[in-house]
Structure formats: structure tokens, C-alpha cells
Amino acid sequence: MMEVQDSNEITERNIMLPPPVGIFQTREDLLKHVRDFALTQGYMVSIKDSSKDRYVTIACDRGGLYRKRLKTGENMRQRKTSSRLTNCPFEVVGKKDDDLWTLSIKHGEHNHEPSNDISDHPSCRRFTEEEVIIIREMTAAGKRPRQILKVLRQRNPNLVSDSRNVYNVKAKIRREILSGKSMDSPSTSSGTINVNGTEASAATAPFQPMVQNGTAVAESTQACLESNPVKETRALVSELCRHFYTLGWVSGTGGSITMKVHDDSIPKPHQLVVMSPSGVQKERMVPEDMYVLSSDGFILSMPPFKPYPHAPPKCTDCAPLFLKVYGMRNAGAVIHSHGMESCLVTMIHPFSKEFRITHMEMIKGIQGHGYHDELVVPIIENAAHEGDLTESLIEAIRAYPKTTAVLVRNHGVYIWGDSWISAKTQAECYHYLFDAAIKLHQLGLDWSTPSHGPIRNVNGVCGCGGNMSRGLKAGALGLDYVIEPSQRCILLEIEGTTTPTSFVTDVLFPYVNDNVVKHLTATYDSEETQDDINLLRSQIQSDLEQGVVGAVPVPPDYMGKELVIASLAANVEAMIAADRKVTALKQLQGHIWRTGFQRNELVGMVFDDVPEALERWQSSGIKVYIYSSGSREAQQLLFGNSNYGDLRKYLCGFFDTTVGSKKETQSFVDILQTVGVDRPADLLFVTDAFQEAVAARAAGLEVIISIRPGSGPLPENHGFRTVESLLEI
Ligand SMILES: [Zn+2]
Ligand SMILES: [Zn+2]
Structure with missing residues (x-):
């Protein structure tokens, strides 16, 4: 039937x-x-x-x-x-x-009937889950698409669908029945149809803006597009664009605004959406420049085409992000600002994933916050294109259920509210707080603590964090406070603590093997390389005398550079294979790596938590040193050319095996002298090697064992505290 x-x-x-x-x-x-x-x-x-x-x-x-x-x-x-x-x-x-x-x-005409095989296309996804249920029920009751549409339009006058779309859904339902799928489980079987409302579908549905034909849109929708609420919202968005321009939030055509068209009779998730266009001078915006979209992102009305030098109309690049915020937070308006304060505030702690501030009157302007509360705003990393931020924005919104803003590093901020008034008020408060944080930081004050006291730093002692100039500036401003000296220091081992062990074995060592001949050939006559060769020669000589496996005699110079280099390369390879910790090898390795880092053929790997931990320690006045069996030069190359940029500004010094082996207690006694702490326990050593931990503890240091992927096993009841990330310290 x-x-x-x-x-x-x-x-x-x-x-x-x-x-x-x-x-x-x-x-x-x-x-x-x-x-x-x-x-x-x-x-x-x-x-x-x-x-x-x-x-x-x-x-x-x-x-x-x-x-x-x-x-x-x-x-x-x-x-x-x-x-x-x-x-x-x-x-x-x-x-x-x-x-x-x-x-x-x-x-323009066809000679056949419409196809009924396209119902999986987004064009039939214009119905909400409730509407699909109505279509199912009415279909089951034998109603025709036009009758169904009439009922749907009575419920929602803005409905952007015609009987064609109803027909498509019916066809889909019919196929489901034929293929034996249950009709009684709309939540699963209609999942592909619904792009509205629930967080899950809003997060997974692709953004597919579509131009809707004026004549194809139902007359009621057309009338709705010309209604007063739509006109007023267009005017409001363009007015706010002009206003925000004067605040510096949307200059250079950056930033944008979107707003729902409020209508008491329509639930917010189904209300029409007005968005500012892309690339239009914000201070010259007029209501006609606005885009009007259906609640699920179909473009219903676009601005007219303007002649040169205007670009053809284009909806804001933020559209996919705006729609996600609407879907996930049931917002009434979203503001994307490029205000300089929102950009700079993300740069002060470049590895921090959050902005935190407390005890500021203006925090009360942020939804759900009081004066004593801590305001936490997630920071996501910038991307080359606005649309590429969508995934990380979704993650941040999920991870911070209380937030009404997400900062984008070196870029700006997204802020939303239940209504345009709420979004605007909060945007003003957020910008005020970002600005305040920057100014507090300039004054050497800590914005994140209730007292906003001075940033705890060792004034001028370490000289590695620019604290000296900050201290002087504060003094010049006549601020009367004393910076308490802190003597806490941290000593970090590299392999298995800051850096994957595999980076050394799978990247650094093979690089030397692959490049030793090239390096020696290119620099053979330089003083540095001649010095490296002499050191190697004497090491190999003593290896040969002691019968070390893999050592081969090096021919004298007059036999020719090629033969000398080939023999040196064979020796170097054998030394690396045997994991020899001899100076001759380390020195040459250091020089080969230096070339590799300079040519960007090598990038120093650190674990993702390392930069933020280093930055936190520095801002709380803790001095950090490195102690590794790799040469000091190699250590500096690794941290100076890391996957997070140059991290040396967070490090106060480097120790290598010239101070002794990491397994010797005496080495740590010497380091204590060099670092200069009052009590040995003020120096914390972090390593992944049990023997090193024991040696350091014997010298009185505090010790934490780092557990990283691939770390060796620890004896039972080893008695040390362990961490899996430096941020736990
Ligand atoms: Zn045709
Ligand atoms: Zn932007």
C-alpha cells in the first residue's frame, strides 16, 4: 500500500x-x-x-x-x-x-521524475529529532507529505523544508522498514537526520552550508526572513560590529559576531542565525551585509554582490566554530574578538593551557562566577585557518563545562552567552581581566593569586629569566616589597626524564653513523676536526692495546684522507654500538649533531609536559639544571632546538660527565657545591635510572624517579616517589 x-x-x-x-x-x-x-x-x-x-x-x-x-x-x-x-x-x-x-x-527542465534515492543527503537532515518522530508517526498513520508539512510548520514557522524533504525522510523510513530496522527506536535510526540540539550530534555532524533557492524556500520562510525580528537582529549585529571596531576587537576585518534571531515561540536550538560576513570593513557594516542561516547552518540569505574593489560576499570563516558553540552550549550569541589583550595574555606563559585569575571585581561579570572564585579560561593553539580550530574548540568546550570563553593562542578569543547582552557583557569583562593580567604582570605582580603579590622570583641571582630587569622596574615604580630569595633547585636528567630514550637511540646515534664520513670529509682540515681526530686516534690506540672488540687501526695521514676517514668511521660505529662513554666519541658526536641541528635535520625531542613544567618552575623562582651523560654542548643543542623551540631560557646550567658519572655519589656532592643550596635536600634530582637515584640520595638530595614509556623496571620497595609527568612535581 x-x-x-x-x-x-x-x-x-x-x-x-x-x-x-x-x-x-x-x-x-x-x-x-x-x-x-x-x-x-x-x-x-x-x-x-x-x-x-x-x-x-x-x-x-x-x-x-x-x-x-x-x-x-x-x-x-x-x-x-x-x-x-x-x-x-x-x-x-x-x-x-x-x-x-x-x-x-x-x-532548465527534466524529462523524468525526481529520484527517491537521495535521502541520505544533508538536504533531508533539516528536521530535528522530534520532527522526524512526527514524520514517522504521521507516515505510519497514512498521512501525505503536504499534510505532514502543514503540521510541522504549525509547530515551527521557520521550518526550512518543503514536501520534497518530507518525502525524502519518508522514503528513508520506508527503506528502514523494508530492511527490517525497528521504527520504535528513533534515537538510533534517525541519528543521521538530526544535526540539532544534542551535544553529540552537534560535535560530529559536518558543517555543510548550502545556498537555498529563494523560490524553493517555502513562502512562510521567505516571509520570516523579511520579518522584523530578522531585520532587528541584522541591524544589531552590524551596530555591534561598528562598536567593537572602536574597541579594537574586530579591526583589520578580523573577528566576527553571530546572534540567534530571538522568538519566544521557537526553542533556541531552532531559531534562525545571523552572522557577520568575512572580509568586510567592520566599522562600515550595514544590516544588508549580514548572512542569515537556518539553525543547522544552511545559508538562507546572503548579501548582494558588490563591484570592485569589494570582494564577492563570503560568510565568516568562524561559521563552523559558531555553529558548534550554538549546538554544544545553547548560546544566544557568540563574539569572536581579535582584541590585543586577548592575544597578548596567551603569550605570557606560552606553554600554559589555561588562563587563571581570581579576586578581581570584574570576575562577577562572568556567568556563574563570584569575586572569590577562580576564573579558568582554556587556551587552544592557533592554526593557519580559522576553520582548523574547530576540533580543538570542541575539545576545550567539553573539557571545561563551566567556561563561556575559549582563548586562541596568539590570536584572540571566542566568547558566548545566552543572549547578545550576556555575550557582550561577558566579552567586556573578559577583555578587562585579560588587560588587568597583562598590566599586573608588567608590574611584577602575580595575577593568579588572591593577594596579587609579587611574582616569586630570585631577583638577579640566576640571571636566566629576565628577573633582574623586572625587579628593577618594580623598584623604579617605588613599589615597596621584598622579594624573598628561594633556594630551591631542580636537577633533571635527559634520557627517560625530559626526552624519550628512543630519541637518543633511534635518532641521534643513527644520525652520527649516517653523517660521520660526510662530516669528517667536509671539515677535515679544520682545527676542530683535527683535534677530534687526534683524540680518537689516541683512544683507538689504547683500545687496541687493551684488545677492545671493534677497534681497528687507523692508517697514518700520508695514506690519504679517504682511508683515514673510512677507518675512523668504522671505529666510531663500533663505539656507538658498544655504547662507549668516552670523551673522544662524545666530542665528535657533539660536532656532528651541531651541524645537524643547524641544518634543521635534527630537532630535540622533549615530552609534552616539559616546557610547561620548566615555565612554571621558572615563574615560581625555582632554578633548573640539566645533568646528562651527553656532552654539555649536545645538551644545549637539544634544548636550544627542541620541538617546543628554544627552551634554554628556562635552564640555569648544564652538567655532564666531566663532573663525574651519574652513578657516583661524589658527582652529586660536587654539583651541590656548584649550585650553592643551603641544604642538600633543597636540590631535587629527577631521573629514570634507579642506580642514579640511589647515588643522589646518598649525597642527601631529594630524588624523584620519572616513569616514561619504555623506562626500565624498578626493584620492589625501591622507596622513591615516582611521577609520569614533570607537571606532577
Ligand atoms: Zn534530469
Ligand atoms: Zn580569528
Whole structure:
């Protein structure tokens, strides 16, 4: 019965409209416009003819003639496709002119019925879950699409769907019934249809803005687009753009604003959305410049095309981010600001993933916060394109359920509220607090503590963090406070503590093997390399005398540079394979690595928690030193050219085996003397090696064992505190 009923409905509405004509920035934009529109009408298109930079002819995919005979090799699927061909004359043309693509209609009619095989396309995802349930129920009751649509429109006058869309959903439901899927579980079976409301679907549904044809949009929707609430919202967004421009939040066409069109009769998730355009001078915005979108991101109205030097209209690049915020937080408005304070405040602690501030009157302006509360704003890393921020924005919103803002490092901030007033008020408070934090920092004061006291630093002792100048500045301002000296120091081992052990074994050592011949050949006559060679020669000589495996005699110089180098390379390889800790090898390795880092062929690896830990320790006045069996020069190369940039500014000194082995207690006694702490326990040593931990503890140091992926096993009841990240310290 249902089959018959549905085919009757097709003839009720069998006119498929051609896409609205227009001008597009690129060939791809034009193609997407035609393809997307075709799907809303029940036909599909394909490129019939095209010349890359001049024109493209797009035809109905049922153009062409039914082929009676199968070619050899043609499979059943192709046969099925070809049997659909009806020689449909529908054809549209895109032509390139003055760098823009103009769409015109060559033949607008089809000679066949709309396809009922496109219901998986986003065009039928315009219904909310509730609406899909209504369609299911009414379908089951034998109602026709037009009757269903009437009911849906009574519930939601803004409904951006026609009976074609209802038909598509019905077809999908029918296929589900035929394939045996239950009709009684709308939450699972309608999952692909719903892009509204729930956080899960809002986070996973792709953003697919679509241009909706004016004539295809139901008249009620058209009327709605011209209604007073839409007009007022357009005017409000353009007014706020002009206002925020004067505050420096949206200069240089950066930043943008979006707002829901408020209507008491429509739940917020289904309200229309107004967005500012991209690339328009914000202080000259007018209501006509605005985009109007359906709640699930379909473009319903776009600004008119303006002549040179204006760029063709384009919706804000923030659109996908704005829609996520709407979906996940049920917001009424979202502001994206490029205000300088929101940018600078993320740079003060470049590895910190949060901005925290407390005990400031203006915190009360942030939703859900009082004066004594700590305000925490997540910071996400910037990306080359605004849209690429979407995933990390979603993660931050999920991880910080209380936040109404997300900072983007070196970029700006996204702020939202239940209404435009809430978003604007909070945006003003956030900018005030960011500005205050920057100024407190300039004064040498700590914004993150209740007392906002001086930043705890060792004034001028270490000279590695620019504290001296900050202290002087504070003094010059006549601030009367004493910076308490702190004698706490941390000594970090590299392998297995700051850096994966595999970086040394899989990257650094092979690099030496691969480049030793090249390096020695290129620098053979330099004083440095001659010195390296002499050291190696005497080491190899003593190895040979002691019968060390792998040592081979080095020919004298007069035998020629090539033979000398080949023999040295063989010795070096054997030394690395045996993990020899001899100075001759370390010195040469250091020189080869230096070249590698200079050429950017090597990047020093540190674990992701290391930069933030170093930065935290520095800002609380703790001095950090490195102690590793790699040479001091190699250590500086690693931290100076790390995957997080130059980290040497956080380090006060480097120790290597010239002070002794890490397994000797005496080495730590000497380091205590050099570092100069009052009590040995004021120096904390972090290592992943049990023997080193024991040696350091015997010298009186505090010791923590670092457990990293690939760390060796520890004896039972070893008695040391362990951490998996330096941030736990
Ligand atoms: Zn056709
Ligand atoms: Zn931006």
C-alpha cells in the first residue's frame, strides 16, 4: 500500500527547479552550489564538458541514452546506472569572466521524475529529532507529505523544508522498514537526520552550508526572513560590529559576531542565525551585509554582490566554530574578538593551557562566577585557518563545562552567552581581566593569586629569566616589597626524564653513523676536526692495546684522507654500538649533531609536559639544571632546538660527565657545591635510572624517579616517589 501511495505523491510535485543563477568566486563554489541545489530537488548532476579555466557544462546525470547492449567487462552496477538514462536535456553552464564564475541556465527542465534515492543527503537532515518522530508517526498513520508539512510548520514557522524533504525522510523510513530496522527506536535510526540540539550530534555532524533557492524556500520562510525580528537582529549585529571596531576587537576585518534571531515561540536550538560576513570593513557594516542561516547552518540569505574593489560576499570563516558553540552550549550569541589583550595574555606563559585569575571585581561579570572564585579560561593553539580550530574548540568546550570563553593562542578569543547582552557583557569583562593580567604582570605582580603579590622570583641571582630587569622596574615604580630569595633547585636528567630514550637511540646515534664520513670529509682540515681526530686516534690506540672488540687501526695521514676517514668511521660505529662513554666519541658526536641541528635535520625531542613544567618552575623562582651523560654542548643543542623551540631560557646550567658519572655519589656532592643550596635536600634530582637515584640520595638530595614509556623496571620497595609527568612535581 505504502509503495502506491508514495508514487502518487511524486506526481503531486514533480517539478524540479534549476539552481538559482549567480556569480561565484571559484569553479568549485559554483559546482557545489549546483550539486547541492540539485539534491534538494531530487536530481543529480555531473560535469559534461569543461575547460579548466574557461567554462564548465553541467548536465543532469540522467542525460544520455539507454544502452541496450552491455559492453564486455561492464558489471551489473554500471548496467543499473545506464538503465536510468532518459536523455534528459537539463543543462547549466558556468563561465569564467574577470576571475569570477557566472552560472547560467541552458535548459532548465527534466524529462523524468525526481529520484527517491537521495535521502541520505544533508538536504533531508533539516528536521530535528522530534520532527522526524512526527514524520514517522504521521507516515505510519497514512498521512501525505503536504499534510505532514502543514503540521510541522504549525509547530515551527521557520521550518526550512518543503514536501520534497518530507518525502525524502519518508522514503528513508520506508527503506528502514523494508530492511527490517525497528521504527520504535528513533534515537538510533534517525541519528543521521538530526544535526540539532544534542551535544553529540552537534560535535560530529559536518558543517555543510548550502545556498537555498529563494523560490524553493517555502513562502512562510521567505516571509520570516523579511520579518522584523530578522531585520532587528541584522541591524544589531552590524551596530555591534561598528562598536567593537572602536574597541579594537574586530579591526583589520578580523573577528566576527553571530546572534540567534530571538522568538519566544521557537526553542533556541531552532531559531534562525545571523552572522557577520568575512572580509568586510567592520566599522562600515550595514544590516544588508549580514548572512542569515537556518539553525543547522544552511545559508538562507546572503548579501548582494558588490563591484570592485569589494570582494564577492563570503560568510565568516568562524561559521563552523559558531555553529558548534550554538549546538554544544545553547548560546544566544557568540563574539569572536581579535582584541590585543586577548592575544597578548596567551603569550605570557606560552606553554600554559589555561588562563587563571581570581579576586578581581570584574570576575562577577562572568556567568556563574563570584569575586572569590577562580576564573579558568582554556587556551587552544592557533592554526593557519580559522576553520582548523574547530576540533580543538570542541575539545576545550567539553573539557571545561563551566567556561563561556575559549582563548586562541596568539590570536584572540571566542566568547558566548545566552543572549547578545550576556555575550557582550561577558566579552567586556573578559577583555578587562585579560588587560588587568597583562598590566599586573608588567608590574611584577602575580595575577593568579588572591593577594596579587609579587611574582616569586630570585631577583638577579640566576640571571636566566629576565628577573633582574623586572625587579628593577618594580623598584623604579617605588613599589615597596621584598622579594624573598628561594633556594630551591631542580636537577633533571635527559634520557627517560625530559626526552624519550628512543630519541637518543633511534635518532641521534643513527644520525652520527649516517653523517660521520660526510662530516669528517667536509671539515677535515679544520682545527676542530683535527683535534677530534687526534683524540680518537689516541683512544683507538689504547683500545687496541687493551684488545677492545671493534677497534681497528687507523692508517697514518700520508695514506690519504679517504682511508683515514673510512677507518675512523668504522671505529666510531663500533663505539656507538658498544655504547662507549668516552670523551673522544662524545666530542665528535657533539660536532656532528651541531651541524645537524643547524641544518634543521635534527630537532630535540622533549615530552609534552616539559616546557610547561620548566615555565612554571621558572615563574615560581625555582632554578633548573640539566645533568646528562651527553656532552654539555649536545645538551644545549637539544634544548636550544627542541620541538617546543628554544627552551634554554628556562635552564640555569648544564652538567655532564666531566663532573663525574651519574652513578657516583661524589658527582652529586660536587654539583651541590656548584649550585650553592643551603641544604642538600633543597636540590631535587629527577631521573629514570634507579642506580642514579640511589647515588643522589646518598649525597642527601631529594630524588624523584620519572616513569616514561619504555623506562626500565624498578626493584620492589625501591622507596622513591615516582611521577609520569614533570607537571606532577
Ligand atoms: Zn534530469
Ligand atoms: Zn580569528
